Amino acid sequence: MGQVGRRIRGLALACHLGPTLAVTAVTAAVAIGVGASARTCALIGAAVLTGQLSVGWSNDWIDAGRDLAVGRGDKPIVAGLVPMRVVRAAALVAAALCVPLSLATGWRAGSAHLVAVTAAWAYNVRLKSTSWSWAPYALSFGLLPAFVALALPGHPWPAWWAPGTAALLGIGAHVANVVPDLDDDRSTGVHGLPHRLGRA
Numbered sequence: 001m002g003q004v005g006r007r008i009r010g011l012a013l014a015c016h017l018g019p020t021l022a023v024t025a026v027t028a029a030v031a032i033g034v035g036a037s038a039r040t041c042a043l044i045g046a047a048v049l050t051g052q053l054s055v056g057w058s059n060d061w062i063d064a065g066r067d068l069a070v071g072r073g074d075k076p077i078v079a080g081l082v083p084m085r086v087v088r089a090a091a092l093v094a095a096a097l098c099v100p101l102s103l104a105t106g107w108r109a110g111s112a113h114l115v116a117v118t119a120a121w122a123y124n125v126r127l128k129s130t131s132w133s134w135a136p137y138a139l140s141f142g143l144l145p146a147f148v149a150l151a152l153p154g155h156p157w158p159a160w161w162a163p164g165t166a167a168l169l170g171i172g173a174h175v176a177n178v179v180p181d182l183d184d185d186r187s188t189g190v191h192g193l194p195h196r197l198g199r200a
Helices: 003-014 017-033 037-062 064-071 083-104 107-126 136-150 161-187 195-197
Strands: none
Touching: 003 037, 003 083, 017 037, 017 136, 037 064, 037 083, 037 107, 037 136, 083 107, 107 136, 136 161, 161 195
16 A cells, blocks of 8 residues: 555544544434435535544544554554644644535534534543543534524524433443543543543
């Protein structure tokens, strides 16, 4: 595999491709299910995809030092598949693209989505190491139904149970995502809520 191929593979791994595509697909499916126009569905899908890419890439970029310290050879930066500067640039470009794509759905919907993406970045930058580590997940997931609903004609707010259920799903995803890395995280100073609760 040549250098370009390695970098493409590294970027695909660094963006956490499975969760990125899953969140994008589910959000787009909800938009289709509630009768959003084809244009709105496309914009919602593109906005969520770029937002998720920015979050995934920023996670691996920001955690690169910690991953190296614990020998995480499964991480593409540590494995040498892609340089950290390339992942950082990809994260920033994706974040920049996310802004106009989100706002193209309307300022209300776009603002809701940008708050969700900002919360996810806040997790990567700082909150993952605090007892509030669950909050960005709850806020980001909870705002996705609002993003879709506010992009519809009339800008309705979704029924209370939709953001509530999505927020609980986000907290569950946070715990499930962290559990396999509890020991490595602790050794590098990450003490989020799941770390404080303990593996059992």
